[in-house]
Amino acid sequence: MGKKSYEAQIHVYGRIWMLTALFMMLMVPTLICTYYDAWPTLSAVAKGLLGVAPIFWTVAVIEVITFTPMLGSGGAYLAFVTGNLTNLKVPCALYAMENAKVKQGTLEGELISTIAIAVSSIVTVAIIAMGVFLLAPLTPILNSDLLKPAFDNILPALFGGLAVVYVSKNWKIAITPLIFMIVLFVAVPSLASSVSVLVPVGALIAIGMARFMYKKGLL
Structure with a gap:
């Protein structure tokens, strides 16, 4: 199968599964409202969406633009259907491509990325299922003061x-956005809750610095 044929099929099946997932997500509240004959008013729905929709829609657009080139078409479709990109899917895909010694944007890279995201999704479902059954006996352990620092630092x-891997490979390009973000978060700690929105800012700074250094013959 050629690359064009592969990409064409990925987009066909990806769109089908995205629309299917969207339909299933909307059907859950619809069926509940139908069964109990309890429908919210449009004003209540609008009021609820007004507080969260602008943030989530903005982050969604930013994540699509930022993460799709990293994950490839197949990985992007699968990741956006299963969710949890920043915490799980993107690190898994990048680490898998790093270990397989393949580059982003290539057919090999896309295949590895898709496989990594698929495996991480299956593992996540299995762990969540185990957690549901073991939630009661494990609750005292998971809420203990001993494990709290570990759970607070999973994402970092x-x-x-x-970062150690990618910064060490491209430290000339990475140093400017890294310093900018460190200074920004130290000066304004409250921005820590807006990391997803600031990802494209760091990417634009890195692209700008790379272009500047390339023109100066420093790369």
Whole structure:
């Protein structure tokens, strides 16, 4: 199968599964409302969406633009259907491509990315299922003060490991956005809740610095 044929099929099946997932998500509240004959008013729905929709829609657009080139078409469709991109899918895909020694944007890279995201999705479902059954006996352990620091630092640990690899390879390009973000978050700690929105900012700074350094013959 050629690359064009593969990509064409990926887009066909990807769109089908995205629309199917969207339909199933909308059917859950619809069926509940139908069964109990309890429909919210349009004003209540609009009021609820007004507080969360602008944030989630903005982050969704940013994530599509930022993550799709990293994950490839197949990986992007699968990741956006299963969710949890920043915490799980993107680190898994990048680490898998790094270990397989394939580049982003290539057919090999897309295949590895898709497989990694698929495996991480299956593992996540299995762990969640185990967690549901073991929630009661494990609750005292998971809520203990001993494990709290570990759970608070899962995301920094994941991206810290990836940063060491990618920053060491392209430190000239990475140093400027890295310093900018460190200074920004130290100066305004409240922005820590807006990391997803600031990802494209860091990407634009890195692209701009790379272009500047390339013109100056520093790369």
